[in-house]
Amino acid sequence: MRFNLPYVLLGLLTVPVLVAAYLWQLRRRRRAAIRFSHVALLRKAVPRQRSWRRHVPIAMVLAALGLLALAGARPQVRAQVPVSSSAVILAIDVSGSMCSTDVSPNRMSAAQDAVRKFVDDQNAKTRIGLVVFSGFAQLSVAPTTDHEELLTAVDGLTTGRGTAIGAAILKSIDAVSEINPQVAPSDPNSGEVQGDPGVPDGPDQRPTPTPSPSAPSTPGTPSGQKAPEIVVLLTDGANTRGVTPESAAEQAAQRGVRVYPIGFGTSEPTQMVCTSEQLGGGMFDGPPQGLGGLGFGARNFLVVDEDSLRQVASTTGGEYFKAEDAEQLNTVFKDLPQRADTQERDVDVSVAFAGLAALVLLLALWLGLRWAPHPQ
Incomplete structure (x- = not known):
């Protein structure tokens, strides 16, 4: 005491x-x-x-x-206090590989359905934020109790090119810092940076935003203390650009922010077919026609980098989950509050x-x- x-x-x-x-x-x-x-x-x-x-x-x-x-x-x-008394940041991968139909009807639709069910099951007082990422990460919905606004954003997700998992973790840290003054914003200039190998895994090519040099890097939480906010990161691939997931996880750990990664999809991605809504309103004349021209090396970026995600979970004090189909993904989201709903803090x-x-x-x-x- x-x-x-x-x-x-x-x-x-x-x-x-x-x-x-x-x-x-x-x-x-x-x-x-x-x-x-x-x-x-x-x-x-x-x-x-x-x-x-x-x-x-x-x-x-x-x-x-x-x-x-x-x-x-x-x-x-x-x-032990419930996480529902604070916030959950959902970081969702919207790279082009989410169009893969190895999960019916495709990975994106299955992920959207699972996220909707997860949001509906949460307490009305639980604040939930949404970070979306492909070649870069952005905060789509700041942590809010307005779950209808969040569901609208989930329904409107569109795919992009590239997979910036590390940037998504940093953006999630920033979302947490906006509602918890004890958590310092991320430092985008810190950590190892990975280049873009040019994998054509989506329909949209956008430049990676230039990080702000003024972002503070000093962690705001006392050593060893965990923030009540958590990050749930869903991805179906491997990091292709920006800060590496391992480096971003180090920053999250310094600030007491736990990350719970979910590796989604099978190890054998099939034809990529997205709806016109998921393609952003018909940006192309038609959906991508499978993976025919990609070599083995490019194909690796379309499957989950489990080693990296396990490292992220271990570093931040979270837990890694694997889901190969829609049913498993729904089970992961259903069980997640039982795994991450409490944490030690001063009461x-x-x-x-x-x-x-x-x-x-x-x-x-x-x-x-x-x-x-x-x-x-």
Whole structure:
């Protein structure tokens, strides 16, 4: 147990002072006691009472004062608290490989359906944010309790070119820092950077945004303390550009942000077929026609880099999940709150001490009235 206002504990010194004053008063009364010549008459005038009873209410009042002093010092204990009391950042891969039909009807549609169910199952007070990434990452919806806004954004997801997993982690850290002042923003200039191998895994080519040199790099959380916010990262491929996932995970770990990666899709991606909505309103005359022209090396970027995602989970204190079809993905999202819904943090228990003090005072008053001597 720790105290936010430890100097208030000086108030506990009043308890021994009051005990000394009470004992002094008892001794003074004994000295000033009136001597009766007729003991039988005294016994009839004042009923017999056990001597210890008259001290109990006073002792309870003193105990209540001590409890109030403890409450004023704002005691805190380490306890498990639900993540629903904070926020969940969903980082969703929208690279072109999400058009692969190895998961019916395609990976993107299955992911959208699973995310919708996950959002619907959350408490109305749970804040959820949405980060989408392909060749770069962007915050689509800031953490909010307006789940309808979030679902609208999920329904409108479109594919892009490239897979910037590390950038998605950094963008998620920034989303957390906006709602938790103890979490510092990410440092986009820190860590190893991976080049773009030019894998044609999607219909849209966008430049990677230039990172801001002014972003602070000093972690804002005390060493070893986990932020209540978590990041759920869903991807079906491997990082192709920008900061590496391992480097981004180091920054997340420094700030106490846990990342729960989900590797989605099979190891044998098939023909890529996206709907016109998923292609961004028909940016091409037709969907990509399979993977025919890609060599083995390019094909590796269309399957999950499990080693990298496991490393991200291990570094940040999260957990890695694997889903090869829509049913498994729905199960992962359903079970995720049971795996990541609590974490250790300091909880203020001053109200409990104050309530106990009030209860002790009421009990002292009741015992004082019940045990008070009444002439017969």
